[in-house]
Amino acid sequence: MDLDALTGCLTSSACLVTQTTSGLIIGMLLFLVAVGLTLIFGVLKIVNFSHGAFYMFGAYFAMTTYHLTESFALAMLAGAAGTAILGLIFERVFMSRVYGADVLMQLLVCYAFVLIFDDVVRLIWGPEFKSMGMPAAFQVMPLFIAGGVVPPYYLLLIGVALVAAIVLGIGLSRSRIGKVIRAAAHNPGMVSALGINTGLIYGGVFALGGMLAGLAGALAAPVRSLTPGMGFSVLIESFIVTVIGGMGSIVGALVGALLIGLIRSFGSLGFPLFTEGLMYLFMVIVLVSKPTGLFGKEAA
Amino acid sequence: MTRTRTPGISRRSTLALMGAGAMSVAAPWVARAQAKTVKIGMPTILSGRVAQLGTSSRNAVMLEVDKVNAAGGLAGRQIEMVVRDSKGAPQEAARVARELVNTDGCELLLDGEASSGSFAVHEVARDLGVLCIHTNSEASSLTADPKQHIPNAFRCVRQGIHDSIVGGSYAAGIAKAKGLKKWATCSPDYAYGRDTTGEFTLYLKRFAPDVEVISESWPKLFQPDYTEVVTKILQAKPQALYSCLWGGDLTSYIDQANIYAMFAQMEVFAVNMADYTALTVVKNLPKGIHSGNRYIKTYPSTPENAAWGDAYKAKYNEYPTNWSWQNATAVMFLAEAAKKANSTDGKKIAEVLAGLTIKCPFGADGTVTMRGDDHTLVGYAIGWGTTIPQEPYVPEVKAGDWKTIFELEAEWKKSKGYT
Structure with missing residues (x-):
């Protein structure tokens, strides 16, 4: 435990800026993965254990596209669009068959695909780790804000994730499609009876969730090494986020993800040997005091 | 008239022989x-x-x-x-x-x-x-x-002990020449990371006694994101950093530290950098990372x-x-x-x-x-050098001295109670 370092940081603007942005970066990427997870749970009532695979595919799609076209924008697009299509196919062909089934059955199908997707990546891209490389445009000196260090790429990353969060939030609460999705989450039988194709909505939501995870993977690809199985550790943290924020809540996912990010960045200063433990401890505290999560009641 | 059994091969032994013959025809690899x-x-x-x-x-x-x-x-x-x-x-x-x-x-x-x-x-x-x-x-x-x-x-x-002795003495040489007194370490949190880092700093301090380790980070093995570790090290403002991260963890770390311009702010000693698995994967390899030789075809030259x-x-x-x-x-x-x-x-x-x-x-x-x-x-080739972003990646390697290795290894064995 190193509380001096933590209090020292809290009183220094330079340290505060650096650690807060560091927390935001970790949190925003986590949010993109977790929000898909929570959305799919909210509407489809399925805990998508294979969600980490979409993060992984997003990163690989982005890397390959970037190496082929040298275009960062196309790489991001490929990461998001590729995983959206993959999500749609996955949902229509496999997941849609186990909707009414036992939770254990759904979990087994998802877990099977965790292994299958990892092997698919191994077959296509090889077992060794890969690196996408930072686009030349972002290979610049970091910005110094109030003495703190902020890399420009991370500003972009936070911005993109924030836009995604806002679009998603407004889209779900205001647009007609958003209303239908919320209605389907609430009472699928009635929505179906009103002549709306629920299969299409389910597929769409799954594709949207996959797309957001894929976008997170694509955004992370320039700074994280790519390996088969890379989705798993992200998935675990995303589960923590959804548990803290409340299953099915988008605001909860955002708040949970940012809290986890900040716990990691400030925790590593004050509790260098217990940073991981802090996350779980926080989760336990939330679970004990409010079992539904911080925003558990607001079903999406 | 009595029939006497004619001497020669009996029916049983004929069958046994035929069986063995069949076996050796069917499974010749056995023989x-x-x-x-x-x-x-x-x-x-x-x-x-x-x-x-x-x-x-x-x-x-x-x-x-x-x-x-x-x-x-x-x-x-x-x-x-x-x-x-x-x-x-x-x-x-x-x-x-x-x-x-x-x-x-x-x-x-x-x-x-x-x-x-x-x-x-x-x-x-x-x-x-x-x-x-x-x-x-x-x-x-x-x-x-x-x-x-x-x-x-x-x-x-x-x-491991050979690498630590050579790495420690090489790093101490640089530390003395450039006046690097404040060091940070960042290594994976398991037996290898802890042991190697401990032995490296042991010999670093032995050859350069005024070196002080002011910050330690122990990210877990295969951690995807090191941002909080990178910023923590930046806060500590060390003059040099030692790391025994390896493989994909090392390349992730380099990519993430790079955008914070970490490599311009301190000397970095990464023992596992000079291995083709890492060298060829990192797209923007910073110049001047100190590394031990793992395998490169240019050393021994x-x-x-x-x-x-x-x-x-x-x-x-x-x-x-x-x-x-x-x-x-x-x-x-x-x-x-x-x-x-x-x-x-x-x-x-x-x-x-x-x-x-x-x-x-x-x-x-x-x-x-x-x-x-x-x-x-x-007697194998062991040494340290600095990296460049293209082949031969580590143009000059300073060879470790086997005489020193043997001396310090013997001393280390004694301290461990092995001899």
Whole structure:
């Protein structure tokens, strides 16, 4: 435990800026993965254990596209669009068959695909780790804000994730499609009876969730090494986020993800040997005091 | 009239003979295998996160075995390699090793396991008495600890303590020249990371006593994001950073530290950087990272080493790894020892192996030695240098001095109670 370092940081603007942005970066990427997870749970009532695979595919799609076209924008697009299509196919062909089934059955199908997707990546891209490389445009000196260090790429990353969060939030609460999705989450039988194709909505939501995870993977690809199985550790943290924020809540996912990010960045200063433990401890505290999560009641 | 049994072959023995004949027609390899080929078993890691290293071990072995076979084989017998995947699990490594000897009839073992599995295979070798050469375990205690010593096991691998001595003295030299007194460390949080970092700072402080470690980070193995570690180190403002992160973790770390311009703010010493698996993957390799040599074809800078690296690349379309040269050296040792002993018998080979010096492309002076008293490899090329972003990646390597290594190693063994 190193509380001096933590209090020292809290009183220094330079340290505060650096650690807060560091927390935001970790949190925003986590949010993109977790929000898909929570959305799919909210509407489809399925805990998508294979969600980490979409993060992984997003990163690989982005890397390959970037190496082929040298275009960062196309790489991001490929990461998001590729995983959206993959999500749609996955949902229509496999997941849609186990909707009414036992939770254990759904979990087994998802877990099977965790292994299958990892092997698919191994077959296509090889077992060794890969690196996408930072686009030349972002290979610049970091910005110094109030003495703190902020890399420009991370500003972009936070911005993109924030836009995604806002679009998603407004889209779900205001647009007609958003209303239908919320209605389907609430009472699928009635929505179906009103002549709306629920299969299409389910597929769409799954594709949207996959797309957001894929976008997170694509955004992370320039700074994280790519390996088969890379989705798993992200998935675990995303589960923590959804548990803290409340299953099915988008605001909860955002708040949970940012809290986890900040716990990691400030925790590593004050509790260098217990940073991981802090996350779980926080989760336990939330679970004990409010079992539904911080925003558990607001079903999406 | 009485019928007497005519002497000759009885019906029973005729049937037995016919049976045996049929067997040898149906399964000719049973008879031939024992006479001609010698099977060598090899458990190694062919799946999972470090599969690339296990595969590169197998590749190097096959490259050398083909040469030995083309030159007439091991004391006249062709080598047949039986390579099995242990998935990196120690209990699986032990099971595979036992099966290779007992079921597959392997007469010798090459143990291609990482440190964790090598101790398990070592116990199998102790139990079965089969000749075993460890080819990938760098854990010093495997051969330094007299409790581990058995006459039939050898280690043909670089060793953790050697690397720490050379790294510590190299880093101390730079620290003194540039006045680097405040150091930070960042290494993976498991036995290897903790031990290696501890030994490195031990020797760094020994050679440069005014060095002080002001910040330590222990990210967990295979952690995807190091941002909080990077910013924490930036806050501490050290003059130099030591890290024994490796593989994908190291490349992630470099990519993430790069956008914080970390490499412009401090000298970085990353012992595992100069390995092609990491060098060729990092897209924006910063200039001037200090690293130990793992395997590069330009060090030792001899035609033999360059030719070996190129031959490997030509055959497998990628550069060899640190594990490759060690496995190749093990086969070279086996071939030379079998020739000297004129036998493939494990006991006889072991007798010749202890203290054997052979010509080798990876030797500091063109030779390497299997030290007699603790059965471990010495005299291999070991040194540190700084990186550049393109080939040859580490243009100049400062060689470690084996005389100093031997002195400090002896002292270290004494301090551990090994001698």
